[in-house]
Amino acid sequence: DARVTQTPRHKVTEMGQEVTMRCQPILGHNTVFWYRQTMMQGLELLAYFRNRAPLDDSGMPKDRFSAEMPDATLATLKIQPSEPRDSAVYFCASGLGFSSYNEQFFGPGTRLTVL
Amino acid sequence: DAKTTQPNSMESNEEEPVHLPCNHSTISGTDYIHWYRQLPSQGPEYVIHGLTSNVNNRMASLAIAEDRKSSTLILHRATLRDAAVYYCILRDSGQGAQKLVFGQGTRLTINP
Numbered sequence: 278d279a280r281v282t283q284t285p286r287h288k289v290t291e292m293g294q295e296v297t298m299r300c301q302p303i304l305g306h307n308t309v310f311w312y313r314q315t316m317m318q319g320l321e322l323l324a325y326f327r328n329r330a331p332l333d334d335s336g337m338p339k340d341r342f343s344a345e346m347p348d349a350t351l352a353t354l355k356i357q358p359s360e361p362r363d364s365a366v367y368f369c370a371s372g373l374g375f376s377s378y379n380e381q382f383f384g385p386g387t388r389l390t391v392l
Numbered sequence: 393d394a395k396t397t398q399p400n401s402m403e404s405n406e407e408e409p410v411h412l413p414c415n416h417s418t419i420s421g422t423d424y425i426h427w428y429r430q431l432p433s434q435g436p437e438y439v440i441h442g443l444t445s446n447v448n449n450r451m452a453s454l455a456i457a458e459d460r461k462s463s464t465l466i467l468h469r470a471t472l473r474d475a476a477v478y479y480c481i482l483r484d485s486g487q488g489a490q491k492l493v494f495g496q497g498t499r500l501t502i503n504p
Contacts, residue, residue: 368435
């Protein structure tokens with residue numbers, strides 16, 4: 278069955294390095310979301326796209342984070358430079374439709390550790 | 393976003409019904425009530441949603457109070473696989489309709 282895929286599943290890097298996380302939304306879905314989960318803050322929305330256009334990225338630290346959708350089958354979240362406080366699990370989700378009753382489908386997440 | 397209040401944790405036994413409460417006293421008339429759950433080491437998954445009437449699907453039932461200030465997610469016969477964190481989320485119909493704002497949720501433990 279159709280699923281959201283994320284790569285890599287795990288990433289360990291050193292402070293200052295660039296990190297790129299990728300997400301393949303479910304084919305045909307027109308909304309894509311990036312969430313971050315930490316023990317302290319729980320699940321937080323970082324950014325989301327509607328028909329590949331960024332709609333809201335107010336949850337993202339703009340100086341180091343960037344999110345893009347080069348095409349309908351790929352969303353990327355980039356951190357440059359990475360810092361230890363960026364260590365978290367990053368989830369991508371996709372959905373079909375723009376209403377408050379539309380379901381979001383989550384990927385398995387990328388666990389990022391910044392040393 | 394309107395807030396929800398859930399117990400931090402609950403415990404139940406396998407094959408028994410589970411009732412997970414959620415308070416949302418500041419809910420507006422157009423807010424949908426959504427439930428998601430997160431199994432260990434997985435991303436959240438949709439469980440059910442409703443607006444005013446009670447809802448049933450293959451996973452669970454959602455009972456919504458008449459004044460809509462509270463709701464209850466009902467797992468009719470819990471299994472070990474239902475051990476997860478359950479999130480009750482309100483989604484409005486405005487510009488932010490597409491966002492999910494997660495609280496701390498209820499951690500459900502199922503005893504064999």
